[in-house]
Amino acid sequence: xxxxxxxxxxxxxxxxxxxxxxxxxxxxxxxxxxxxxxxxxxxxxxxxxxxxxxxxxxxxxxxxxxxxxxxxxxxxxxxxxxxxxxxxxxxxxxxxxxxxxxxxxxxxxxxxxxxxxxxxxxxxxxxxxxxxxxxxxxxxxxxxxxxxxxxxxxxxxxxxxxxxxxxxxxxxxxxxxxxxxxxxxxxxxxxxxxxxxxxxxxxxxxxxxxxxxxxxxxxxxxxxxx
Numbered sequence: 001x002x003x004x005x006x007x008x009x010x011x012x013x014x015x016x017x018x019x020x021x022x023x024x025x026x027x028x029x030x031x032x033x034x035x036x037x038x039x040x041x042x043x044x045x046x047x048x049x050x051x052x053x054x055x056x057x058x059x060x061x062x063x064x065x066x067x068x069x070x071x072x073x074x075x076x077x078x079x080x081x082x083x084x085x086x087x088x089x090x091x092x093x094x095x096x097x098x099x100x101x102x103x104x105x106x107x108x109x110x111x112x113x114x115x116x117x118x119x120x121x122x123x124x125x126x127x128x129x130x131x132x133x134x135x136x137x138x139x140x141x142x143x144x145x146x147x148x149x150x151x152x153x154x155x156x157x158x159x160x161x162x163x164x165x166x167x168x169x170x171x172x173x174x175x176x177x178x179x180x181x182x183x184x185x186x187x188x189x190x191x192x193x194x195x196x197x198x199x200x201x202x203x204x205x206x207x208x209x210x211x212x213x214x215x216x217x218x219x220x221x222x223x224x225x226x
Contacts, residue, residue: 029076
């Protein structure tokens with residue numbers, strides 16, 4: 001019987017999937033009735049164009065996660081491709097089957113579309129959300145630039161280039177994130193919760209202040225949420 005699954009991805013999209021090395025850490029966002037559940041796990045492999053395979057341990061602390069992985073439940077997968085491109089890749093799939101034996105594996109549908117967020121200044125075919133960042137009380141960090149690489153209803157992750165005149169922001173630092181939507185200036189207030197240095201970028205985890213309509217606008221436009 002011929003395979004009914006047809007590849008709708010471009011050649012570049014397929015190559016982005018092939019560049020994902022087995023054992024790479026990936027981020028899974030699982031749809032739940034309340035709010036999305038985010039976990040880190042490992043990519044195992046794929047069978048083009050039938051399925052993607054991820055590791056889901058069978059240990060007790062993973063029981064809650066496994067209970068959420070029901071057939072047809074929606075999942076957003078994100079990972080970073082290093083190299084010259086420096087891209088965040090994201091796609092949405094559905095659960096096909098969760099295996100416990102001989103090991104814990106999650107089988108999902110093959111993605112029909114892929115979204116790409118460039119991190120490097122060069123080779124950025126689909127730029128992410130460029131933002132200005134203002135840190136309260138720090139004059140040298142007034143309206144510096146960054147790029148949002150991940151976002152949820154509660155916060156976001158911002159990548160900012162390492163520069164000698166840009167101090168590293170610490171935990172609980174209050175910031176304002178500015179960007180434009182259809183020509184309108186929008187501002188979001190939040191607090192730095194963590195930071196990490198990866199090559200030439202500092203990544204900041206930001207928690208949004210509650211009840212900001214500007215967050216909804218951001219979520220609607222973010223290419224990795226769709």
